[in-house]
Amino acid sequence: MKRHSSVRSAEMGDSTDEKACDTLGRVVTDDRPPSNVSVVIRSRVGRLGGVDLALQARQPMRQPPDFRKRRA
Helix, strand or coil: CHHHHHHHHHHHCCHHHHHHHHHHHHCCCCCCHHHHHHHHHHHHHHHHCCCCCCCCCCCCCCCCCCCCCCCC
16 A cells, blocks of 8 residues: 555645645635545445355354353
């Protein structure tokens, strides 16, 4: 990712530091409320008609550890 960023910055005549400061500045000054991740994913995947995932069978829960036992 860093190399990709460096190449893109060089192509555009910017330094990597300038690009990072510009990106950080836009993120910090963004007045939009934070996005709900599930809403964002649904909006992107919904355009494709959704996704069907195969769910794995659940296994019984394991016994919780017994913290009353002391190790020597």
